[in-house]
């Protein structure tokens with residue numbers, strides 16, 4: 001009788017679980033397929049690190065992450081126990097008297113204790129501490145799930161105290177089994193669905209941060225306009241969100257009081273998918289204003305513990321807007337500059353030629369030169385950045401490196417790509433690739449992190465592969481053994497990691513090695529290394545004239561963080577960070593000094 005009742009209950013609850021999962025699977029299957037499994041070794045390594053070992057979860061919030069990891073590891077460890085108990089309850093086989101099961105049960109006791117500690121900590125945090133990242137209301141569903149997990153662990157531990165066959169033991173068994181079934185039915189429609197899908201989402205996440213595959217214009221691809229244009233990975237992402245808010249608290253736009261909140265973007269996608277509004281315009285679901293507030297810094301994606309990729313949605317939606325002529329005015333002016341003059345400021349290339357001549361630069365010749373120095377828009381036209389490039393040339397000449405530059409350059413296309421103007425990006429990129437192929441450098445050296453990312457990794461999507469190195473990495477290697485770090489008379493500086501260098505490129509040690517090698521005492525700002533706070537320039541926002549509304553300017557927030565270190569010298573390694581932070585300095589009327597990393601090194605480099 002009890003077995004029949006258990007069968008019926010299992011069928012009902014598993015049926016409810018399956019029906020809800022089927023709805024989500026149907027939505028994923030109906031989306032254009034964007035799943036990819038390239039670079040398998042990397043994906044497997046990341047799966048082990050971020051899913052099995054929970055490294056990403058623990059890294060950013062050590063205590064909370066560890067408590068979450070306890071619950072996750074317990075969830076995995078109890079899989080076999082639940083299976084054996086259900087096989088017994090369904091009358092299929094009773095393995096509970098076997099020696100290995102006794103040993104396994106004993107082995108589970110420390111897991112059960114750890115899960116209890118973890119879930120009670122998380123329950124208190126959610127119900128009473130209520131950090132801002134978790135939202136402004138206590139989720140009833142989370143409380144219920146926490147109580148379910150607590151009940152499961154308590155009923156498990158009670159099995160060691162209750163004598164088999166007694167009424168108390170039977171009641172305890174039924175409570176345990178019913179809670180598992182109720183948990184199962186609750187999972188798919190809640191954020192706890194991540195228990196099922198997040199291992200898949202992490203595995204399917206692109207190895208590349210901010211991965212934006214080229215649009216194929218032959219196939220009339222124009223970007224994401226409506227909900228039904230979202231690819232299968234984006235739909236899976238929407239159903240994976242655990243609502244932890246890590247993306248939100250790390251987003252510089254949200255931090256500066258803008259309307260953009262990457263967590264909200266994912267939850268709005270989920271709501272719209274469940275509501276079935278397939279033809280709804282993305283600009284209306286998220287609001288166009290919000291879509292233009294993203295600096296493409298990558299913090300959201302990089303921090304997400306469950307493999308969600310925000311940038312393909314945000315930039316994809318921008319592409320859709322641009323294809324309909326809905327870009328903001330300031331971008332229209334920048335596109336015009338790119339179209340007429342192939343650079344973001346619309347200046348004549350005679351200015352670049354004058355700089356090339358005055359700096360005594362040779363035209364690159366693969367037979368004569370070891371490296372090709374890519375100047376970029378800033379290097380071609382920005383007088384301040386040209387000073388830093390002169391420092392780089394000085395270092396190269398002092399260390400005997402033979403280098404040259406292209407006779408002609410265009411913008412690498414990054415500002416067009418990351419604002420959604422894919423057509424313009426592809427025109428610039430393919431023309432540059434033709435010139436680079438003709439010049440045939442083995443190594444390209446640049447002081448612009450955006451050029452490193454675009455030429456080094458985005459151009460690979462056209463099949464053009466070349467070694468592109470940021471000057472901090474190149475010069476660090478070049479100057480090893482040239483100077484000893486010295487504690488005497490050390491200059492106190494702070495270093496601002498550019499997002500496209502630290503987060504996208506993972507280059508965090510080399511700039512610091514250079515600074516300490518040449519006598520700097522570094523004071524780290526909050527948000528540093530591979531999780532810096534953005535300067536506010538990326539994603540076309542360098543050109544935005546109304547970035548200050550609503551909230552603060554992102555650059556002002558970052559400048560304050562840098563000032564709070566107490567250092568009066570800020571070292572930068574990106575022309576756009578430099579422009580933004582100097583603007584913030586001017587508004588704050590501060591006497592902070594800005595020095596480009598190459599200028600710092602050049603001024604200290606022994607000349608013997």
Ligand code: SF4
Nearest residue numbers: 251294295297298300
């Ligand atoms: S990329 Fe940066 S600015 Fe854009 S949503 Fe993510 S965290 Fe915010």
Ligand code: SF4
Nearest residue numbers: 241242244245247304
């Ligand atoms: S998108 Fe990722 S980081 Fe953001 S709330 Fe959801 S799970 Fe957390």
